[in-house]
Each structure stands twice: as C-alpha cells, then as structure tokens.
Amino acid sequence: NMQQVALAESGPLSDSVLLRVVAVGINFRDVLNVLGTYPGDAGPPGSDCAGIVSASGSLVKHLAVGTSVLGQVPGCLGSHAACPWYTLEVKPGCLSFYDAASLVTTFATVDASYHGIPLCNTSVCLVHAAAGGVGLTAVSALRGLGVRVCTTAGSLPKRGFLRSLGILHCASSRSLQFASIIAHHHDHGCAHVLNSLTSPGMVHASASTLQQGGSFVELG
Structure with a gap:
C-alpha cells in the first residue's frame, strides 16, 4: 500500500x-x-x-x-x-x-537500557532475542565492557551465529531453559536482564535469574 x-x-x-x-x-x-x-x-x-x-x-x-x-x-x-x-x-x-x-535507534535503545547501571568484568547479563538489531548491539556493548553475556535466540541458525561470536551460553528464546542454564553456570545470577519477549512465563523466569539488586529492562 x-x-x-x-x-x-x-x-x-x-x-x-x-x-x-x-x-x-x-x-x-x-x-x-x-x-x-x-x-x-x-x-x-x-x-x-x-x-x-x-x-x-x-x-x-x-x-x-x-x-x-x-x-x-x-x-x-x-x-x-x-x-x-x-x-x-x-x-x-x-x-x-x-x-x-x-545505528540510531538500536544504539540509543541500548544506551538507555544500560545507562547508570554499574557493570564490570565480573558481571553477568542476560540478553533475550540477541540475534536481532538491539540484541546484537547490546551484546557488542556488553562484551566491550568485559561483561559475561548469556543470550537467547529463536532458531538454531541464530544461536549458531551467536556462538560463532564467542557467546558460550545461548539458549532458545522459545522455552524457559535459559533460567536453569544460568543457575547452573552462574551461582550469583544476573546483574541485568534485557527482555523483549512476551511468551507465557518469560518475564517471571527472566526475573528469577536476577541477583539481589539486579535490574530488569522491558522493551516494547
């Protein structure tokens, strides 16, 4: 049209x-x-x-x-x-x-999502839908700070692409398995969660990965 x-x-x-x-x-x-x-x-x-x-x-x-x-x-x-x-x-x-x-919207979104949040090379962050524009920008920015990044993505090729970037922990964004993966590998949980997913249980499972005092940003 x-x-x-x-x-x-x-x-x-x-x-x-x-x-x-x-x-x-x-x-x-x-x-x-x-x-x-x-x-x-x-x-x-x-x-x-x-x-x-x-x-x-x-x-x-x-x-x-x-x-x-x-x-x-x-x-x-x-x-x-x-x-x-x-x-x-x-x-x-x-x-x-x-x-x-x-760059404009993706970088502005990521900058606003992490603005004022103290992160360092001992921090763990979860980025959902990490193979999209905002997700890839967030991964790049976090890795530039030395942050350990956990991700989700919706398909095998997307998860394979993220692993090719050096992301060790990449789970499906269509299940809640990411929560158990993070609990297994990171005892203290996540300092920050960046979420844009709305499937049942996703917000609760994502929040369950947060450490005490962690932050949760919802996009959408």
Whole structure:
C-alpha cells in the first residue's frame, strides 16, 4: 500500500535543518506502520537516516551546508527531510551512510537500557532475542565492557551465529531453559536482564535469574 508521491519542498525553520537523504534504516515500527497495524498514529514512515545538510536555519551554527550527519528524522523515507538540529549528529568519517543509518535507534535503545547501571568484568547479563538489531548491539556493548553475556535466540541458525561470536551460553528464546542454564553456570545470577519477549512465563523466569539488586529492562 505504498506509493511514491511528490511533496512540496520548503526551506528549514530557524532551528531546523533540511537534509538530502542518502540512507534510511527501517525499524520494526516502520513495518507495522506500512502494514497498518501500528497501535495509534505512527506518522509518516522512516525515522533513522543519514544524509547531507542541504540547508540550515538561522539559529543552526554547527551544521553547515554539506555536513554529513546521522540521526532521527521522522518521515525521512524520501529524497529530502527536515528536522530540528538537535536530533542530528555529525557522521563519523569511518562510517558509510548505510552503516550510520542502521545505528540510531538500536544504539540509543541500548544506551538507555544500560545507562547508570554499574557493570564490570565480573558481571553477568542476560540478553533475550540477541540475534536481532538491539540484541546484537547490546551484546557488542556488553562484551566491550568485559561483561559475561548469556543470550537467547529463536532458531538454531541464530544461536549458531551467536556462538560463532564467542557467546558460550545461548539458549532458545522459545522455552524457559535459559533460567536453569544460568543457575547452573552462574551461582550469583544476573546483574541485568534485557527482555523483549512476551511468551507465557518469560518475564517471571527472566526475573528469577536476577541477583539481589539486579535490574530488569522491558522493551516494547
């Protein structure tokens, strides 16, 4: 039910930037949006993007025309899009536009999920659905801190992929077996659980793996 339409182009507001969109990252929210199954008004499709500043408002001082940027730009699924300057960051030169457009929501979600939580190389964290975008980002961030990571994933190929990354404990996300695996290998339990699964018993089993004072983040 999608079609290409021409929109009237206008200059940015005083605190906004007009982008020439180079790449757009598609999230699950966008899929629900175009299928008409998103709960409520999702707005126009597209949010994560990378592009080049083609015009900037009078109050925007640090994003000059020609600057390569990435950020959250609602309705960016088009050739151009406008947004407030504070939703953008300068794109690192080491990233392609396509890589940059894939990072915004996943990395922001992971950053918010672990913000302020003290983790170290003796910590154990459980990441559910770890073969997805947020899951892989969480695994990468945690391993960068030296954290011991336990994961779940829904299929044998996905679990095999996680094991190829060096994840020792990877269980099915379609059963509660992960709880007994963690109890067997980690006496003190998990410091943190990142969950997005809703099957019966999943939340209770996940919470049962937490150590005293541990944290639980529910996505969705």
